[in-house]
Amino acid sequence: MRLAAFRRRDDPDGARRVGLVVGDDSSDGLGRWIHPFPDDTDLVELLAADPAEREALADLAAQGDGLRLAAVILLPPVYPVAMRDFLTFEAHVDGMERGHGNPGPPAEWYDAPVFLFMAPHAVTGPYDDIAMPPDTERFDFELEIAAIVCRDVCDATPEQALAAIGGYCVMNDWSARDVQSKEMTLKLGPSKGKDFATTIGPWVVTPDELDDCRDEDGFLDLKMTVKVNDEPVGADRSAHMGWSFEQLVSHASRASWVKAGEVLASGTCSGGSLAEAWGRNGSLTPPPLQVGDVVEMTIERLGTIRNRIVETGDVVAPVAPARRRTAVGGRLGASA
Known part of the structure; x- marks a missing residue:
């Protein structure tokens, strides 16, 4: 359905x-x-x-x-009460890490599925225009699958978590990569690098519609593709996730509540972002997104979302730098 x-x-x-x-x-x-x-x-x-x-x-x-x-x-199929975005595609992690000069996924990635909390009020419809965010020259997309939770769970087993998943949809986790990178040098974030828009849709497909799309380990196996201005730029399969959605919901619920109306996302698939290509290529190839570009994402059996990037009409306040303090007698004190 x-x-x-x-x-x-x-x-x-x-x-x-x-x-x-x-x-x-x-x-x-x-x-x-x-x-x-x-x-x-x-x-x-x-x-x-x-x-x-x-x-x-x-x-x-x-x-x-x-x-x-x-x-x-x-x-948007739902206005989420909360959103969590995981990091489940090993090949995507590999490409991103190589872009930072690292040899590949860190050993810690394999221990447990990590996630970040997103801005639930920033969701947009599947065909809405997306305003170019401020302060970025490296605007990017991220192709993901999202699960919609329909029942509250806490300390759920994977089997119990599976019963709490009401359906699946396509998700684009829009990202300002230069803003994100600067934030994460402080071991926090991303925050302003991602909180301006997340597209979900075009509708929710209930799990029973996908029973014939699971591999031998029970993972959803759906083709995922992304185009920019009708040119294919990336593709993967959801079966390449390191954890299943029921494992993600179960992990999120450890000593915590996952509530009905939450959206939990897979994280970016391999080939599902420009930043991964930049990391592998060692250059901004393909180029960052610009005003006028159209990004189209399709996931087999789930549908297609399509968004055009437009100029923003908003005037944003300048960013206020920190009030600096100077060292006095070997410790920080108020500046004169």
């Missing part, structure tokens, strides 16, 4: 509806329809519903009039 959040083009800003996506996989999406659920339907609660109940509700929606994709604006 594919479930989308949307508003009609004549709806006021802020309107949000949930619909059942039906139709073929034509690249232009013209073969697809969205059949609305009742107005008070919550997408996360629908993912958490008993499968038989969800199927019955979907059958009712399918009997009603459908809307062409051109008649709606697709919204």
Whole structure:
């Protein structure tokens, strides 16, 4: 089942509806329809519903009039209560580390799946324009798979964690690499290098739709591709993750809560970012993203997201440097 959040083009800003996506996989999406659920339907609660109940509700929606994709604006499938982004593709870690002059993944990477917390209020819709962030000359994309959690879990086993995953979607973790690099020299972040936009969508695909897409170890095995201005620039398969999604949710829940409505992402696949290519090539090849570029990401069975980079109309305040202090008598004191 594919479930989308949307508003009609004549709806006021802020309107949000949930619909059942039906139709073929034509690249232009013209073969697809969205059949609305009742107005008070919550997408996360629908993912958490008993499968038989969800199927019955979907059958009712399918009997009603459908809307062409051109008649709606697709919204982020969820506005997450929290977001965690993991680092699960070994080959991507290898390329990034080599770009920093290191021989490959550090030994610690293999010990446990690490993640960073993201800005949940920065999510954007699957076809929204993305404003060029300030202070960057190395704007980049990151191709990832995201899982939407539909039940609260704490100290969950992988089996329990699997039951808490309501579905999957495509994710682009946009990144200002030069800002990110400067932040991380202080062993913190990234923060302003990533908090301006994260694209998720185009809809959520429930796990039962992907039962035939698992490898012998139970990992999802889906082709992942990214294009810039219609030119292929990277591809991988999700089966190359070092940990499965149920292992990621289980790990995140150790001595902690993972809540319904959270988004947990795989991290960037190999070939899924420009920075990895820069690390392997030793140069900014391919070049950083510019205003006017269109980034398109497709994950087999999950769909396609497509975003154009535009000029920002915002005026941002200058960054205030720290008030410096000088050494007095061998210790720091207030400057004169």
